[in-house]
Amino acid sequence: MEVTLSRKEQIEQTATALFRKRGFSATSMRDLANELGIEAASIYSHIKSKEEILQRVCFRMANEFFDAIELADVRDASASERLQAAITAHVQVLTRNTEAAAVFLYEWRHLSEPHHAEFLALRNRYEEHFREIIREGIKAGEFIVPDEKFAVLTILSALNWIHTWYKPEGKMNAEEIAANLATMLLNGLKQT
Amino acid sequence: MEVTLSRKEQIEQTATALFRKRGFSATSMRDLANELGIEAASIYSHIKSKEEILQRVCFRMANEFFDAIELADVRDASASERLQAAITAHVQVLTRNTEAAAVFLYEWRHLSEPHHAEFLALRNRYEEHFREIIREGIKAGEFIVPDEKFAVLTILSALNWIHTWYKPEGKMNAEEIAANLATMLLNGLKQT
DNA sequence: AAAATTTGCTAACGAACGTTAGGTTGTTTA
DNA sequence: TAAACAACCTAACGTTCGTTAGCAAATTTT
Numbered sequence: 279m280e281v282t283l284s285r286k287e288q289i290e291q292t293a294t295a296l297f298r299k300r301g302f303s304a305t306s307m308r309d310l311a312n313e314l315g316i317e318a319a320s321i322y323s324h325i326k327s328k329e330e331i332l333q334r335v336c337f338r339m340a341n342e343f344f345d346a347i348e349l350a351d352v353r354d355a356s357a358s359e360r361l362q363a364a365i366t367a368h369v370q371v372l373t374r375n376t377e378a379a380a381v382f383l384y385e386w387r388h389l390s391e392p393h394h395a396e397f398l399a400l401r402n403r404y405e406e407h408f409r410e411i412i413r414e415g416i417k418a419g420e421f422i423v424p425d426e427k428f429a430v431l432t433i434l435s436a437l438n439w440i441h442t443w444y445k446p447e448g449k450m451n452a453e454e455i456a457a458n459l460a461t462m463l464l465n466g467l468k469q470t
Numbered sequence: 471m472e473v474t475l476s477r478k479e480q481i482e483q484t485a486t487a488l489f490r491k492r493g494f495s496a497t498s499m500r501d502l503a504n505e506l507g508i509e510a511a512s513i514y515s516h517i518k519s520k521e522e523i524l525q526r527v528c529f530r531m532a533n534e535f536f537d538a539i540e541l542a543d544v545r546d547a548s549a550s551e552r553l554q555a556a557i558t559a560h561v562q563v564l565t566r567n568t569e570a571a572a573v574f575l576y577e578w579r580h581l582s583e584p585h586h587a588e589f590l591a592l593r594n595r596y597e598e599h600f601r602e603i604i605r606e607g608i609k610a611g612e613f614i615v616p617d618e619k620f621a622v623l624t625i626l627s628a629l630n631w632i633h634t635w636y637k638p639e640g641k642m643n644a645e646e647i648a649a650n651l652a653t654m655l656l657n658g659l660k661q662t
Numbered sequence: 663a664a665a666a667t668t669t670g671c672t673a674a675c676g677a678a679c680g681t682t683a684g685g686t687t688g689t690t691t692a
Numbered sequence: 693t694a695a696a697c698a699a700c701c702t703a704a705c706g707t708t709c710g711t712t713a714g715c716a717a718a719t720t721t722t
Contacts, residue, residue, distance in 0.1 A: 285699070303495035304580065307680060319681075320700045328680065358660065384576065388496065412659075421659045424650045428642070431635060432628045432654060439627030450620070458616045462624060466658030467604075467613045468550065477669070499710060511711075512670050520710065667720070672713105679708070684701100691696070 286324045289314065293331045298380040302332055302388040332385060333393050339371070339382035340400045346371045347407055357415030361433075362460045364408060368437050369456035376441040383438055405430055433463055478516045481506065485523045490572040494524055494580040524577060525585050531563070531574035532592045538563045539599055549607030553625075554652045556600060560629055561648035568633040575630055597622055625655055 292313050296305040311318040350367035372379045386397050408430040415421035423429040484505050488497040499520055503510040542559035564571045578589050600622040607613035615621040
């Protein structure tokens, strides 16, 4: 399924790859232009600023994460099942576009205000979704956890490393990775 | 216990804080000089280049991680106990200096060759230590894990997020954090 | 007391940076 | 067919960058 990208989308995609590889600050508009085969000044026919690209990538990914987790939320299920679903949704988004995910995870701090604050608020709202599940699991006696924030941070950080090693052609597909991670986080490494 | 730092160590420490907050590339020598209350050119009486600071921080932390894990390795113990010890050692280093840890974890990619390659080799050697423990645990039927690389990456990424939220004055001290993380990774969230 | 070292300064270098102005060309729309 | 638009160009702007040269003062070592 070949998709024709607009020039603006091409710029965004190429920039995403560079931002991921070298970081936002270490990527110059001339680097980006060179990668696209045009002059740096030409890029400004399509975007307003370097930061606009970063904003678009960060907030598009934020939306994708929200969409995925809301779609995956199984009401009237146990906390374990809900957590499993949330993990799967998160992993799906991460693996669908590892480059944009990396930018979303590590380059957002180069956003200027008010986007920086807005981004952090979104991220917090997203994490709250996980915290709510953990709280429910604790209340139901299903989970044994010292602190719900602690648990959520640990879970998400375990998931968020995937983008560094995931390859679509690797031996595990996204679904298997999600299943393995959920098992490991819910049941631990130890044989029972 | 007040320790008197040499000027070079002061520069390194101040730079570490800035590298952590804004990233290596987005931190200018003039920013750093300003933070130190001197002129940018004056810094070059103490160091050879901006990258030298990054190198020193990255490799010093690498050594700290190695020292800690070698010291903590309990021979003739079960894989669970060895993993617990390794996790504790890792968390100790992470929490002892969160700023340098953050630089170690995220800014090493701005090292130029051959330091970049050397760093990656060191990191791989460090991870191998964890992989060896996991392999042993699998062989002994102690751990149930789909893939040892997968397990190690997940464990380390769960640990490596600590630096973002750990505060020495917070409600958990380093030892408690290590214990909670080890429990969570070995036994999972689920009540058994 | 002399020598060496540490710590800092001013001035400036060449290069790289993000971005703007103004123009040309080819393609699509009215 | 004229108007509008998309895509890219060259030239250049003002700024910031890492770094060097050369010098001065204070402190420490011999």
